[in-house]
Amino acid sequence: xxxxxxxxxxxxxxxxxxxxxxxxxxxHPGAPMGMADIATVLWQNFLSHHPLNPDWANRDRFVLSxxxxxxxxxxxxxxxGYDVSIDDLKQFRQLHSKTPGHPEVxxxxxxxxxxxxxxxxIANAVGMAIAEKTLAAQFNKPAFDLVxxxxxxxxxxxxxxxxxxxxxxxxxxxxxxxxxxxxxDDNGISIDxxxxxxxxxxxxxxxxxxxxxxxxxxxxxxxxxITAAIEQAKQESSKPTLICCKTTIGFGSPNxxxxxxxxxxxxxxxxxxxxxxxxDWPHAPFVVPNEVYLAWDATVSGxxxxxxxxxxxxxxKQQFPELAAEFKRRVIDQELPADFDSKALDFIRQCQEQQxxxxxxxxxxxxIGFLANQLPELLGGSADLAGSNLTLWPEAKGLQDEASGNxxxxxxxxxxxxxxxxxxxxxxxxxxxxxxxLMFMEYARNAVRMSALMKAQSIFVYTHDSIGQGEDGxxxxxxxxxxxxxxxxxxxxxxxxxxxxxxxxxVESVKRANGPSALVFSRQNTKAEPRNDEQLANVAKGGxxxxxxxxxxxxxxxxxxxxxxxxxxxxxxxAEQGVQAxxxxxxxxxxxxxxxxxxxxxxxxxxxPKLVVEAAHPDFWxxxxxxxxxxxxxxxxxxxxxxxxxxxxxGFTVDKVVAKAKELVG
Numbered sequence: 001x002x003x004x005x006x007x008x009x010x011x012x013x014x015x016x017x018x019x020x021x022x023x024x025x026x027x028h029p030g031a032p033m034g035m036a037d038i039a040t041v042l043w044q045n046f047l048s049h050h051p052l053n054p055d056w057a058n059r060d061r062f063v064l065s066x067x068x069x070x071x072x073x074x075x076x077x078x079x080x081g082y083d084v085s086i087d088d089l090k091q092f093r094q095l096h097s098k099t100p101g102h103p104e105v106x107x108x109x110x111x112x113x114x115x116x117x118x119x120x121x122i123a124n125a126v127g128m129a130i131a132e133k134t135l136a137a138q139f140n141k142p143a144f145d146l147v148x149x150x151x152x153x154x155x156x157x158x159x160x161x162x163x164x165x166x167x168x169x170x171x172x173x174x175x176x177x178x179x180x181x182x183x184x185d186d187n188g189i190s191i192d193x194x195x196x197x198x199x200x201x202x203x204x205x206x207x208x209x210x211x212x213x214x215x216x217x218x219x220x221x222x223x224x225x226i227t228a229a230i231e232q233a234k235q236e237s238s239k240p241t242l243i244c245c246k247t248t249i250g251f252g253s254p255n256x257x258x259x260x261x262x263x264x265x266x267x268x269x270x271x272x273x274x275x276x277x278x279x280d281w282p283h284a285p286f287v288v289p290n291e292v293y294l295a296w297d298a299t300v301s302g303x304x305x306x307x308x309x310x311x312x313x314x315x316x317k318q319q320f321p322e323l324a325a326e327f328k329r330r331v332i333d334q335e336l337p338a339d340f341d342s343k344a345l346d347f348i349r350q351c352q353e354q355q356x357x358x359x360x361x362x363x364x365x366x367x368i369g370f371l372a373n374q375l376p377e378l379l380g381g382s383a384d385l386a387g388s389n390l391t392l393w394p395e396a397k398g399l400q401d402e403a404s405g406n407x408x409x410x411x412x413x414x415x416x417x418x419x420x421x422x423x424x425x426x427x428x429x430x431x432x433x434x435x436x437x438l439m440f441m442e443y444a445r446n447a448v449r450m451s452a453l454m455k456a457q458s459i460f461v462y463t464h465d466s467i468g469q470g471e472d473g474x475x476x477x478x479x480x481x482x483x484x485x486x487x488x489x490x491x492x493x494x495x496x497x498x499x500x501x502x503x504x505x506x507v508e509s510v511k512r513a514n515g516p517s518a519l520v521f522s523r524q525n526t527k528a529e530p531r532n533d534e535q536l537a538n539v540a541k542g543g544x545x546x547x548x549x550x551x552x553x554x555x556x557x558x559x560x561x562x563x564x565x566x567x568x569x570x571x572x573x574x575a576e577q578g579v580q581a582x583x584x585x586x587x588x589x590x591x592x593x594x595x596x597x598x599x600x601x602x603x604x605x606x607x608x609p610k611l612v613v614e615a616a617h618p619d620f621w622x623x624x625x626x627x628x629x630x631x632x633x634x635x636x637x638x639x640x641x642x643x644x645x646x647x648x649x650x651g652f653t654v655d656k657v658v659a660k661a662k663e664l665v666g
Contacts, residue, residue: 065121127423542591
């Protein structure tokens with residue numbers, strides 16, 4: 001690219017940005033204007049992608065971690081030939097447009113991940129790079145680099161300040177993710193002004209300490225310097241690379257560049273006129289000359305790259321037909337094995353028949369062992385609690401020892417782990433799970449929410465689910481966390497009561513390709529519950545009748561997890577006292593809520609009083625019991641004592657359930 005062509009290409013990004021932000025009367029023009037030169041070099045000279053086939057398996061991934069600068073990626077997609085029209089840019093930040101305020105997966109072709117919460121994007125990029133490296137180790141053969149792509153990430157000062165960037169980038173260095181290249185937009189500006197008053201880290205040295213390859217002091221407005229830095233980064237295959245780019249925020253704005261004034265607000269009509277003069281851009285708003293479009297168009301080159309890869313895949317099929325079929329299933333089609341349902345049903349039935357009294361965290365481990373043998377795409381992990389979460393299985397192989405492995409030792413990085421899992425899920429080819437104590441979901445809350453927002457198939461495993469956790473005390477005993485998870489749209493939260501329900505929860509989670517799941521397990525022992533075939537099949541509906549004395553009961557006892565045995569014990573005592581109680585196990589309220597009204601009313605008759613028993617905050621349950629029931633729960637913090645003593649202290653006893661049920665029946 002000659003200097004004039006580069007300048008015009010970069011200025012097209014700047015002008016589309018300022019025009020779109022001005023028309024929307026909101027947005028962030030400063031970062032796209034400052035990073036336009038870096039983006040132009042990367043996208044025109046290095047990025048391997050296919051605008052007409054945005055989901056091509058071997059494309060490079062591009063992540064805009066500083067997602068507030070979303071007009072940068074929308075301009076890039078439009079100019080390169082993706083299905084993002086000039087009219088879409090004119091609808092920036094408007095209802096139902098392809099160009100929302102922050103990049104959103106599913107709204108815009110070519111957007112790889114939803115970014116906005118700063119730092120989350122770089123963690124997603126780490127996950128994508130892990131997926132690329134692991135897939136390559138599992139599928140590539142000599143002369144057949146079937147998986148061979150880079151993950152590029154733009155990030156700003158805000159991303160660097162967020163703690164999640166420390167967690168995820170530290171792990172990236174440890175794992176030697178050589179195909180991860182990050183560009184730090186070092187413009188020294190955040191919303192409050194110049195950052196030196198609150199961000200004085202030696203960032204380059206910090207990343208070198210993580211084990212990254214760091215390229216310092218690159219002029220982010222010099223195309224030749226940017227090109228040289230990327231070429232140098234691609235020569236380093238054993239370490240991720242951070243390219244430190246000095247830029248001017250709002251580059252091209254005569255009166256606002258270099259200032260926080262252009263960070264998060266339109267420049268204004270008068271200043272935009274001045275920008276046009278400064279950049280020698282004599283075109284009307286949203287007008288890009290044909291020669292600039294031609295310089296940007298990546299449809300022909302993208303088709304060529306795709307055709308070349310497709311031929312490689314055809315040759316690979318001839319040499320390695322079984323691997324090729326597995327690659328197609330896992331990566332291209334993203335389907336489970338054809339015989340998975342039948343094998344999973346056999347396993348669930350086996351768990352039911354064994355009738356083993358176990359902590360559900362142990363039942364979970366048994367399910368993981370089964371699934372890992374059926375699904376090579378299962379990529380597990382734990383945030384330094386594998387021995388407590390019980391996430392390891394005999395064939396587990398850590399990625400730190402074997403690049404083709406199936407387990408990530410995340411270390412004490414709950415937030416980083418969860419956001420990295422989202423990146424792995426979005427990349428494709430894997431179903432990731434990661435575990436910690438339920439209490440420490442709080443550290444990772446934003447990543448859990450983002451997985452639900454993106455409908456990413458991340459499986460969050462949470463053990464030590466209540467005050468039954470015991471001696472560690474209230475710092476480790478969850479109270480409000482179950483309600484928090486259940487109130488999150490598009491997240492299925494399972495709290496199984498025994499081995500059979502745990503198996504169903506796991507199977508349903510790996511089958512759920514359009515969203516995340518939270519699997520919540522106990523430390524304490526649980527009692528295996530007897531079920532017939534119909535009841536076992538109904539577990540997947542999220543709520544079902546577990547015990548029935550009469551088809552027209554006096555009261556319905558609803559319980560989850562370790563409290564189901566309390567409910568069944570109470571039902572037996574109530575029957576002896578002439579009160580007929582139905583026991584409903586409700587392992588997943590989201591699944592139950594999605595059933596037909598007739599089924600829900602058959603399980604929970606509207607006129608029948610209801611009593612919920614769960615060792616968690618009770619307020620969530622009012623939608624099931626309002627006006628005709630009560631809940632036995634815990635609405636205060638716990639104490640430090642053995643679990644059984646705590647459960648008795650806080651009223652989780654058969655006697656308490658019986659007394660409350662009789663009170664409701666009257």
